Amino acid sequence: LKLFKSRIYTAILLLGCVLVIGVFGYRFMSGYSWVDSLYMTVITITTVGFGEVQPLDEYSKVFTVFLILASVVIVGFAISVITEYILSKNNLEELKQK
Amino acid sequence: LKLFKSRIYTAILLLGCVLVIGVFGYRFMSGYSWVDSLYMTVITITTVGFGEVQPLDEYSKVFTVFLILASVVIVGFAISVITEYILSKNNLEELKQK
Amino acid sequence: LKLFKSRIYTAILLLGCVLVIGVFGYRFMSGYSWVDSLYMTVITITTVGFGEVQPLDEYSKVFTVFLILASVVIVGFAISVITEYILSKNNLEELKQK
Amino acid sequence: LKLFKSRIYTAILLLGCVLVIGVFGYRFMSGYSWVDSLYMTVITITTVGFGEVQPLDEYSKVFTVFLILASVVIVGFAISVITEYILSKNNLEELKQK
Ligand SMILES: [K+]
Ligand SMILES: [K+]
Structure with missing residues (x-):
């Protein structure tokens, strides 16, 4: 769980940088x-x-292209991390029910 | 299940507010x-x-920036809630199959 | 599985209508x-x-507003159905592994 | 796992083509x-x-329509593959925990 939180913070930090x-x-x-x-x-x-x-x-257009690609990759990473987080939280609850 | 529904309603209500x-x-x-x-x-x-x-x-541009950020956060929250809802419904069906 | 396929077809058909x-x-x-x-x-x-x-x-602006809202709801429905489909396919494979 | 990686590469390759x-x-x-x-x-x-x-x-408008539709389909395929990949990785970890 700590691992996921640190990765979500990484994603938020990267988005802040962008x-x-x-x-x-x-x-x-x-x-x-x-x-x-x-x-x-x-x-x-x-x-x-x-x-x-x-x-x-x-130059600004090329800059914009890199800005868009960077944000798409970071948002994709953030969504993956959040999905994995929801899934693992779900698994924990499932194990508790057993 | 009731918990999920109340959270989905919260998300819809927040979107309505925005x-x-x-x-x-x-x-x-x-x-x-x-x-x-x-x-x-x-x-x-x-x-x-x-x-x-x-x-x-x-002023309208700053207002628009906050409007966009608010809606992105709320839509993200709504997607998370719906994903958790689908997952937990899926788990219930899985438990029934056993 | 047939249920999911018919719902995915419904989503595609609705998008075609829009x-x-x-x-x-x-x-x-x-x-x-x-x-x-x-x-x-x-x-x-x-x-x-x-x-x-x-x-x-x-009138065209109001029409566009409804067109956007309809497509957002239908795309959301389509993503939900596809997610449920992937999840249930995943569960079947899991059950087979046991 | 190899299957997923090859399909993710296929999606990236297709996006590169587009x-x-x-x-x-x-x-x-x-x-x-x-x-x-x-x-x-x-x-x-x-x-x-x-x-x-x-x-x-x-002609350029029709070309743009096909470009948009192609990228929507490929991005949708990529998201499906990544979701399935995260799910199967998650299942493996779950099996290990048992
Ligand atoms: K746009
Ligand atoms: K625009």
Whole structure:
């Protein structure tokens, strides 16, 4: 159980890193304001994707591609860990019932 | 089983709250019409994200960020509860087969 | 097993209905071309959401809200059925191993 | 376990194929630059969907519809395989505990 919790914390920490990298990336690479950088990062990571706040240059597009891929991999990892956690909790309850 | 159902109802109720908060937020904060507010809230919560119906000011963007994060957390909670429900129903059937 | 398959077929059939309703809705309600209607329906149901092909009037927005909600409910139902199917298949294999 | 790993590799390989087909499709069918083609393909497959980089003609829209449907089916297959993998790993641990 401790193992799962530390892995869930790892996933949350990684997502936090991606959020911070995203905000700083859009702030200094694409010249967005702080609010726009946060807004752009959140709509990118959560795949809401309303649209680019301001048009992106080539470097910002490549940056966005890596941001999306990183968040997809981390969210996938987080879902796997949570699924395994629910399953193992379920098994423990099952064993207790016997 | 009753525990799961009450938690699923909690998740649905919370989603309903987010929907209502979203509609009122866009109606009075961003000056959208009622239909546009509903449309904007639904495309935000479901991550369809066609694009902002009308450009958002800074406050509305921060509001949108919180709306997205709230709905992501609630949807994640709902999926967890439903997964646990399916698993425990599955275990009961398994026990009956023995 | 037959029960699961019939429910998966129900989910696929319902998704097909939503697709057809979406295409006809955008074709005759919003005046889109056939290709644009298909394109709009697919990016709506899959939550890709590039943006409205042409601006939508109030009725088309309400129609889109219902289309999104219907597809979210049906996709959720489909995922539940598939999860239950994988779980029960898994249980059968487990029982065989004993 | 080997069976699962080969199926996960199949899913990753198929996703890679869709990525390559997408990039070449947007490059030569819609006349996008290489960076724009990669950007467009990634925001399409991950359903971020910021919006079309440049307006698409009818053929490119039909191409996009197939790209979206292919990636949805493959991602669905990948999630199924990963779920089955986690479940069978879980069962093995359960058997060991007995
Ligand atoms: K969009
Ligand atoms: K989207």
